[in-house]
Amino acid sequence: MRKPIMKAGLALLLVIIAAGLFFSFRGGANRDVADSNPQISPELDLTSIRGTPKKGGYEEYLSKFTNTGSSVENVVIEAENFSKTDDMETAILEDYKGREGKMLYTEETGSVTWEVQIKQAGMYNIRMDFYSGEGKSSDIERELRIDGEIPFNEARSFIFNRIWSNEKNTFDRDDRGNDLAPNQVETQMWRNEAFRDATGFYQDPFFFYFSEGKHTLTLTSVREPLVIDQLILTKEDKLPSYDEVASNYKKDSLNTSNDVFIKLQAEETLYKSTPSLLPYNDRSNPAVEPFHVSKLRNNAMGGYAWRLPGQWIEWEFEVPEDGLYQIALKNKQNFLRGMSALRTVYIDGEVPFKELQSYPFPYSADWQMNVVGKSDAEPYLFNLEKGKHTIRMEVTLGDLAPILRSVESTILELNSMYRTIISYTGTVPDPFRDYNLEQRIPEMTELFRETSERLYNLADVLEGPSGKSDDKTSIINTVAYQLKDMADNPETVPSRVEAYKANVGALSSWMLTINEQPLGLDYLIVSSPGAKLPKAKAGKWDKFVTDSKAFLASFYENYDDFSADQDDKKSITVWVTSARDQAQVIKKLIDDQFTAKTDIHVNLKLVAADVILPSTVAGKGPDVALQIGSDLPVNYASRSALQDLSEFSDFDTVKQRFNESALVPFEYQEKFYALPETQTFPMLFYRKDILEDELNLEVPQTWDDVYEMLPILQKNNLQFGLPQRPLDSVGNETANTNIATLPISPALVMFLYQNDGNIFKDGGMSTDLDSEVAMKQFKQWTDFFVNYKIPIVADFANRFRTGEMPIGVVDYTMYNKLNAFAPEIKGLWSFAPVPGTITPDGQLHREVGSSGSASVMFKDVADKESAWTFLKWWTEKDTQVAFGRQMEIRMGTAARYPTANKEALAELPWPTQDYRKLEEQMKWAKGVPEVPGGYLTGRNIDNAFRRVVVQGEDPRETLENYVRIMNEEITLKRKEFNLPYEK
Numbered sequence: 001m002r003k004p005i006m007k008a009g010l011a012l013l014l015v016i017i018a019a020g021l022f023f024s025f026r027g028g029a030n031r032d033v034a035d036s037n038p039q040i041s042p043e044l045d046l047t048s049i050r051g052t053p054k055k056g057g058y059e060e061y062l063s064k065f066t067n068t069g070s071s072v073e074n075v076v077i078e079a080e081n082f083s084k085t086d087d088m089e090t091a092i093l094e095d096y097k098g099r100e101g102k103m104l105y106t107e108e109t110g111s112v113t114w115e116v117q118i119k120q121a122g123m124y125n126i127r128m129d130f131y132s133g134e135g136k137s138s139d140i141e142r143e144l145r146i147d148g149e150i151p152f153n154e155a156r157s158f159i160f161n162r163i164w165s166n167e168k169n170t171f172d173r174d175d176r177g178n179d180l181a182p183n184q185v186e187t188q189m190w191r192n193e194a195f196r197d198a199t200g201f202y203q204d205p206f207f208f209y210f211s212e213g214k215h216t217l218t219l220t221s222v223r224e225p226l227v228i229d230q231l232i233l234t235k236e237d238k239l240p241s242y243d244e245v246a247s248n249y250k251k252d253s254l255n256t257s258n259d260v261f262i263k264l265q266a267e268e269t270l271y272k273s274t275p276s277l278l279p280y281n282d283r284s285n286p287a288v289e290p291f292h293v294s295k296l297r298n299n300a301m302g303g304y305a306w307r308l309p310g311q312w313i314e315w316e317f318e319v320p321e322d323g324l325y326q327i328a329l330k331n332k333q334n335f336l337r338g339m340s341a342l343r344t345v346y347i348d349g350e351v352p353f354k355e356l357q358s359y360p361f362p363y364s365a366d367w368q369m370n371v372v373g374k375s376d377a378e379p380y381l382f383n384l385e386k387g388k389h390t391i392r393m394e395v396t397l398g399d400l401a402p403i404l405r406s407v408e409s410t411i412l413e414l415n416s417m418y419r420t421i422i423s424y425t426g427t428v429p430d431p432f433r434d435y436n437l438e439q440r441i442p443e444m445t446e447l448f449r450e451t452s453e454r455l456y457n458l459a460d461v462l463e464g465p466s467g468k469s470d471d472k473t474s475i476i477n478t479v480a481y482q483l484k485d486m487a488d489n490p491e492t493v494p495s496r497v498e499a500y501k502a503n504v505g506a507l508s509s510w511m512l513t514i515n516e517q518p519l520g521l522d523y524l525i526v527s528s529p530g531a532k533l534p535k536a537k538a539g540k541w542d543k544f545v546t547d548s549k550a551f552l553a554s555f556y557e558n559y560d561d562f563s564a565d566q567d568d569k570k571s572i573t574v575w576v577t578s579a580r581d582q583a584q585v586i587k588k589l590i591d592d593q594f595t596a597k598t599d600i601h602v603n604l605k606l607v608a609a610d611v612i613l614p615s616t617v618a619g620k621g622p623d624v625a626l627q628i629g630s631d632l633p634v635n636y637a638s639r640s641a642l643q644d645l646s647e648f649s650d651f652d653t654v655k656q657r658f659n660e661s662a663l664v665p666f667e668y669q670e671k672f673y674a675l676p677e678t679q680t681f682p683m684l685f686y687r688k689d690i691l692e693d694e695l696n697l698e699v700p701q702t703w704d705d706v707y708e709m710l711p712i713l714q715k716n717n718l719q720f721g722l723p724q725r726p727l728d729s730v731g732n733e734t735a736n737t738n739i740a741t742l743p744i745s746p747a748l749v750m751f752l753y754q755n756d757g758n759i760f761k762d763g764g765m766s767t768d769l770d771s772e773v774a775m776k777q778f779k780q781w782t783d784f785f786v787n788y789k790i791p792i793v794a795d796f797a798n799r800f801r802t803g804e805m806p807i808g809v810v811d812y813t814m815y816n817k818l819n820a821f822a823p824e825i826k827g828l829w830s831f832a833p834v835p836g837t838i839t840p841d842g843q844l845h846r847e848v849g850s851s852g853s854a855s856v857m858f859k860d861v862a863d864k865e866s867a868w869t870f871l872k873w874w875t876e877k878d879t880q881v882a883f884g885r886q887m888e889i890r891m892g893t894a895a896r897y898p899t900a901n902k903e904a905l906a907e908l909p910w911p912t913q914d915y916r917k918l919e920e921q922m923k924w925a926k927g928v929p930e931v932p933g934g935y936l937t938g939r940n941i942d943n944a945f946r947r948v949v950v951q952g953e954d955p956r957e958t959l960e961n962y963v964r965i966m967n968e969e970i971t972l973k974r975k976e977f978n979l980p981y982e983k
Contacts, residue, residue: 131191633674721810
């Protein structure tokens with residue numbers, strides 16, 4: 001059988017070689033043309049794109065002090081001389097971590113206040129001397145108040161990054177010879193940093209106005225502890241231009257260096273601002289260093305991960321003599337077509353001149369070798385003394401910043417106008433009705449016209465001299481055209497309100513995309529001016545030979561297999577059912593922590609969840625499966641496919657890691673067949689700006705408060721959200737393609753549990769949904785949709801973003817999605833425990849149902865002790881924290897891990913106040929049991945719900961009819977499994 005396959009493979013190879021030779025040697029057959037369009041022409045006037053400053057924002061704050069000069073002297077505040085603290089335990093430290101004198105330790109909660117005497121009124125930058133001590137490995141966050149008031153919205157959140165580095169710059173390899181991503185370790189040190197915008201919308205540090213006299217300055221801890229030495233109010237530093245620096249070189253008679261050539265591999269970093277900046281494998285060209293035709297090599301740095309404003313990477317080098325040097329970089333910027341990725345370049349911690357504040361890297365489809373300078377023929381020269389130096393490159397938005405600020409304020413204005421429009425028309429306006437919006441909302445047409453003109457100007461700025469519209473400006477021009485047309489024809493606005501909402505949403509997505517500035521680096525070169533630089537790309541023949549070898553290697557390399565061949569008797573097979581990113585992290589943790597300590601080898605495989613049961617039936621299943629749905633353990637256990645974990649002597653100790661509610665779905669016949677991995681539950685999300693500022697409403701504490709709120713929301717055609725299905729770990733509704741099974745609605749479970757109701761009774765022999773409590777709560781649930789017209793299906797994230805649904809109960813993982821998905825409303829929303837029910841004894845009950853995923857051991861495991869050792873290791877605190885942090889490192893805050901381990905959840909990088917709310921709701925979480933035949937419960941509840949809400953049938957009669965169907969299925973399955981089916 002192999003010979004025909006080999007012959008076919010060789011024949012195909014000959015065809016590819018012939019085609020490759022043909023195209024390789026044809027002149028220009030496959031040329032890459034670099035697009036060197038500048039990002040924004042420096043000659044363009046950006047005043048035409050400025051909109052109304054964001055209410056309460058920094059621009060509005062600055063406008064109050066347009067004629068105020070900057071300070072002329074520094075004011076130093078010693079941290080230990082604080083005047084008061086609030087809800088914070090502090091400590092005075094002496095001679096701490098190499099710094100002499102006294103300094104102040106501040107906790108991750110509470111606030112500390114200093115008094116400061118200002119001799120001269122003016123605008124000051126604020127800098128802080130601090131040391132990032134032990135914490136949860138997340139960035140440090142503080143809120144700033146001056147004289148007890150937050151000066152502007154951006155002062156609510158100042159981010160101070162921790163500093164990270166590769167554990168080592170010689171990379172370990174797996175059993176198949178592929179480079180592994182290096183472990184990231186935090187490097188703690190004393191630093192001096194300015195208070196600046198974390199989003200990058202303002203490139204320079206913030207200015208704060210202080211009048212002459214006494215003031216107070218308060219820092220409130222949002223996240224992580226901090227040791228502070230000093231706070232310094234400083235004057236503005238102005239950077240010279242390169243021409244000024246170059247003239248000083250001539251005045252000082254500085255000489256260029258001679259015959260110096262230093263190459264720095266970009267993946268061998270000194271420090272970085274975030275552990276997500278990992279070296280990666282680039283196989284686009286054999287000239288990338290190092291390169292292998294079939295093995296994975298960490299040969300590039302940055303890439304798509306290095307795209308967010310404020311992220312930086314630093315390298316260290318040593319020059320042999322004093323003199324002037326040039327810097328060259330081999331880079332690839334193939335993400336922003338027609339634009340440049342921008343970087344701020346620091347030498348030894350300082351930006352040498354203005355031109356390096358926003359240095360551009362133009363688009364190119366392939367690797368490029370560029371000298372830092374006006375051009376390759378006119379490099380910038382750097383005066384370096386003999387010894388060690390550092391280069392730091394930081395993502396910046398440069399001239400894009402005012403554009404994005406304008407778009408952000410525009411989006412908020414347009415969303416506010418959308419809410420005003422639908423308050424008259426509703427979300428589905430009557431096409432035959434004239435709403436007279438131009439009379440009811442007189443400012444509408446003026447806003448549309450002004451915004452349209454501003455957006456057209458913005459598109460002109462982005463298009464540059466060519467004036468050619470492309471993917472960067474198409475949505476801007478679309479929105480601008482729509483707004484102008486609606487201003488000219490206001491009677492058409494009601495019929496176009498849905499398209500208007502969609503276009504504003506697309507503009508929000510555009511802002512997210514344009515905010516990203518990816519750049520890949522292969523290596524950096526510090527050399528004498530005029531040194532000969534290597535070619536960025538391999539020749540056509542070298543590339544052809546490499547491609548041919550890679551093609552041959554594809555017949556035997558398997559990049560989806562995470563295990564290695566071995567004869568070790570002590571081994572187990574583990575299947576992962578999530579995604580490749582998770583599998584890679586798990587493999588790394590197993591190699592570094594589990595196998596190294598226990599000498600138990602793990603064969604890890606990535607599989608689809610639906611192949612586990614058939615494989616087990618066929619006798620080819622795993623020993624352990626990770627990240628499976630909560631409905632599967634009882635389903636498998638009832639078929640005698642799973643191992644009872646409560647048989648192990650230390651199970652009672654292990655289960656203390658979890659809330660009791662997390663174990664409920666995995667209990668069957670008083671035995672436990674899984675360990676929880678994740679646990680999620682609903683919370684109440686709300687828009688502070690809409691509820692508190694626009695509608696003067698308070699966050700509801702009970703469902704009676706919600707009923708009082710609903711008419712006010714509906715008067716403004718706004719909506720309250722209730723969940724229909726649980727969400728996955730990134731905040732999306734769980735998909736379920738099985739026509740029979742469907743999760744039970746979290747809203748109904750919440751109402752049942754808050755009123756002492758249950759889903760099943762008599763040990764799972766039947767459903768309890770025919771009880772009086774269940775009937776009442778089913779009616780209460782459906783009444784929200786029948787009487788108050790709450791939407792049955794809604795994209796909560798999008799409606800929450802626009803403000804159309806400013807409040808709703810949804811799974812807490814929505815927190816992660818909103819942080820990544822809707823940055824323009826950061827600080828405008830929050831979450832809280834769900835509204836509760838007051839019971840006859842006067843107690844407020846906030847019970848909610850929980851869901852999650854689990855790990856299981858199969859019954860036919862040869863080495864059960866080894867499998868149990870693995871399960872214990874996988875669900876312990878340290879492993880779960882490491883996995884959660886690694887996932888956040890790779891994928892950002894959107895992938896924050898909802899671990900079921902109580903101690904591990906507390907160690908993940910949640911802001912302190914948000915975690916406390918989460919912890920409060922967690923106390924009320926209750927598990928939803930799984931029983932044989934219970935898989936039809938959710939589907940039939942949904943059927944009953946739709947008959948009542950959509951077809952108008954009676955709630956009690958409808959539910960009674962479906963309860964019979966549920967009980968029949970439960971009885972049928974209990975008979976099949978020889979279980980008692982009558983009480």
